[in-house]
Amino acid sequence: MTAATLSPADxxxxxxxxxxxxxxxxxxxxxxLARIRREPETLSDVTIQPVMFxxxxxxxxxxxxxxxxxxxxxxxxxxxxxxxxLAQTAPGTAxxxxxxxxxxxxxxxxxxxxxxxxxxxxxxxxxxxxxxIGAAVVALVGLAIGWRITGGAGGAIEAFALALLFGYAFTxxxxxxxxxxxxxxxxxxxxxxxxxxxxxxxxxxxxxxxxPGWLQPVAEWNPMSSLAAACRQLFGNPNPASAVHAWPEQxxxxxxxxxxxxxLVVFAPLAVHLYRTKAH
Amino acid sequence: MSDTPAVEAEGLIKxxxxxxxxxxxxxxxxxxxxxxxxGPNGAGKTTAVRVLATLxxxxxxxxxxxxxxxxxxxxxxxxxxxxxxxYAALDEYLTGRSNLIMIGQLSRLTGKAARRxxxxxxxxxxxxxxxxxxxxxxxxxxxxxxDLAASLIGHPAVLFLDEPTTGLDPSARALMWDIVRxxxxxxxxxxxxxxxxxxxxxxxxxxxxxxxxxxxxxxTPSDLKASLGGQRLLITLAEESxxxxxxxxxRPFTTRRVRGSDCGQVLDLPVTAVDGLxxxxxxxxxxxxxxxxxxxxxxxxxxxxxxxxxGHKAEEEAPKDTDKKEVAA
Numbered sequence: 381m382t383a384a385t386l387s388p389a390d391x392x393x394x395x396x397x398x399x400x401x402x403x404x405x406x407x408x409x410x411x412x413l414a415r416i417r418r419e420p421e422t423l424s425d426v427t428i429q430p431v432m433f434x435x436x437x438x439x440x441x442x443x444x445x446x447x448x449x450x451x452x453x454x455x456x457x458x459x460x461x462x463x464x465x466l467a468q469t470a471p472g473t474a475x476x477x478x479x480x481x482x483x484x485x486x487x488x489x490x491x492x493x494x495x496x497x498x499x500x501x502x503x504x505x506x507x508x509x510x511x512x513i514g515a516a517v518v519a520l521v522g523l524a525i526g527w528r529i530t531g532g533a534g535g536a537i538e539a540f541a542l543a544l545l546f547g548y549a550f551t552x553x554x555x556x557x558x559x560x561x562x563x564x565x566x567x568x569x570x571x572x573x574x575x576x577x578x579x580x581x582x583x584x585x586x587x588x589x590x591x592p593g594w595l596q597p598v599a600e601w602n603p604m605s606s607l608a609a610a611c612r613q614l615f616g617n618p619n620p621a622s623a624v625h626a627w628p629e630q631x632x633x634x635x636x637x638x639x640x641x642x643x644l645v646v647f648a649p650l651a652v653h654l655y656r657t658k659a660h
Numbered sequence: 661m662s663d664t665p666a667v668e669a670e671g672l673i674k675x676x677x678x679x680x681x682x683x684x685x686x687x688x689x690x691x692x693x694x695x696x697x698x699g700p701n702g703a704g705k706t707t708a709v710r711v712l713a714t715l716x717x718x719x720x721x722x723x724x725x726x727x728x729x730x731x732x733x734x735x736x737x738x739x740x741x742x743x744x745x746x747y748a749a750l751d752e753y754l755t756g757r758s759n760l761i762m763i764g765q766l767s768r769l770t771g772k773a774a775r776r777x778x779x780x781x782x783x784x785x786x787x788x789x790x791x792x793x794x795x796x797x798x799x800x801x802x803x804x805x806x807d808l809a810a811s812l813i814g815h816p817a818v819l820f821l822d823e824p825t826t827g828l829d830p831s832a833r834a835l836m837w838d839i840v841r842x843x844x845x846x847x848x849x850x851x852x853x854x855x856x857x858x859x860x861x862x863x864x865x866x867x868x869x870x871x872x873x874x875x876x877x878x879x880t881p882s883d884l885k886a887s888l889g890g891q892r893l894l895i896t897l898a899e900e901s902x903x904x905x906x907x908x909x910x911r912p913f914t915t916r917r918v919r920g921s922d923c924g925q926v927l928d929l930p931v932t933a934v935d936g937l938x939x940x941x942x943x944x945x946x947x948x949x950x951x952x953x954x955x956x957x958x959x960x961x962x963x964x965x966x967x968x969x970x971g972h973k974a975e976e977e978a979p980k981d982t983d984k985k986e987v988a989a
Contacts, residue, residue, distance in 0.1 A: 386769070386773060386777075386814070386815050389770075389773075390769055390770055390772075390773030390776075391768050391769060391770070391773070392768050392769070392770055393768055400768070403765070404765075404766055407762055407765045407766060408762075408766075411751060411754060411758075411762055414753070414754055414758065415751075415753040415754070418753055418754075418794060419753060483747065483748070483749055483750065483751075483752070484745045484746075484747045484748070484749035485749045485750065485751060487715055487743075487745060487749060488743065488745070488749040488763070488810070488811075489766065490714070490715055491713045491714060491715060491738060491741065491743040492738060492763070492766050492767050492814075493735060493738040493739040493767060493768055493814075494766040494767070494768070
């Protein structure tokens with residue numbers, strides 16, 4: 381077939397394991413981004429969807445939602461939208477992981493002399509990049525409907541950083557979901573079932589004060605509420621949660637960091653474990 | 661070429677819940693040969709390949725690839741192997757060329773070497789024209805070829821091919837066979853699983869017949885055929901009721917006793933070929949008063965081997981979900 385063989389100069393075997401890991405992450409991240417370049421519609425959940433949600437909430441529901449303590453609903457909305465648009469990329473992550481399991485691509489990766497940590501790291505990094513796009517889209521639509529940052533540049537940077545940390549933690553949950561589910565369709569549905577209540581039973585779109593008493597603690601301890609409150613506080617937007625006594629509402633930034641850390645500590649090792657052991 | 665077997669397995673055991681997929685499988689594949697694992701769906705072929713390719717851990721026994729233990733030194737094993745599974749393991753959205761370059765870089769080639777190898781392989785596998793199209797536009801045969809090219813990009817010394825032609829049309833299958841033959845000429849060791857007897861017969865220099873998670877027969881294709889007595893005598897009777905009489909009359913010719921009650925109108929008898937066999941057979945039947953409508957002598961096929969060993973035909977489709985389970989488990 382071919383007499384051509386590989387010379388040592390063709391191999392990266394002499395590179396350190398860490399350099400090989402970075403190389404593999406780069407190759408695989410490029411792979412995920414190439415898909416976006418070929419099929420930009422895969423980005424619709426961080427582009428078209430947030431625009432639709434912002435406009436619908438701002439102009440359809442917004443007029444009917446009062447903000448305790450006063451303030452514009454348009455300004456209130458964006459902190460919540462940011463969390464939603466980032467967390468809801470997790471089902472997409474799950475779908476991508478199941479598809480790779482299903483096609484046998486993960487098996488192929490597992491049979492190659494490549495870094496085993498690289499596959500999942502690259503997956504989550506590529507999704508983090510789509511989340512950056514999602515955050516930018518939400519901010520731009522927000523600016524268009526009258527949302528403003530009044531809390532200073534430092535606060536705004538902190539808010540976006542918290543939001544992306546939160547989104548990145550969710551991505552690992554998505555990886556785990558993808559590892560244990562059987563098909564992309566199931567992953568899509570599971571994502572819907574998990575993330576819809578997570579988003580809506582929170583202060584992302586409505587203040588918790590209007591919810592029935594038994595539901596209020598659920599919403600107040602929902603990580604989505606913490607992120608929304610933290611962003612509102614840092615952006616200088618109306619934040620009715622500051623009047624709620626629950627600990628996460630009083631310390632939203634710390635609560636976001638705790639939630640994100642807890643999710644990363646649980647889901648990242650779990651995802652790696654599943655990747656190592658699970659033979660789909 | 662050293663004497664270390666390319667692949668060896670001793671007493672491999674693998675359980676999936678209560679199902680025993682591998683039940684003491686032994687194997688030894690010499691370097692530079694094509695070895696066929698032949699068996700029906702659910703026989704344990706895929707499980708064996710997955711253990712050997714470090715994707716699954718066996719529950720018992722041990723296996724080595726070019727001397728490296730698959731459980732203790734998986735990284736060393738992965739540097740020497742290529743794997744092509746039953747389903748094309750490719751990124752649907754990338755082009756054929758990008759897929760090869762990606763797999764090449766992940767197989768520890770530099771970017772430059774990966775691009776060079778990708779172009780060589782696209783050329784060899786007749787995919788140059790389709791190279792810049794997304795894989796999801798490829799036909800089944802093109803996917804299999806690209807998949808095989810991907811597993812060759814790092815020049816593996818040992819290649820595992822798990823049912824490389826299942827589901828392909830005859831011309832795509834012939835093309836795969838050509839490619840496989842050229843690979844062997846290159847010195848690559850090939851472990852091939854198949855449920856097609858003609859495929860094992862055509863490609864493999866040695867065959868292990870696998871059933872119930874272990875090897876039930878092993879040898880060259882001609883060894884296996886010879887073990888059944890070489891030739892088969894097929895006699896079609898005019899009257900089915902003569903079967904017992906005919907079988908009795910032909911006992912001196914057969915290498916193994918066949919009961920007339922087990923046969924229908926067609927007697928399929930293992931015989932040793934000698935000159936004038938057909939004439940003598942006709943005489944003997946005539947003397948016994950049996951009317952014959954057709955008589956033929958043929959060589960034993962691997963089908964006969966398989967039927968004799970396992971009690972059922974190789975290509976008899978087991979229920980489809982058994983197959984799935986083997987892959988999914």
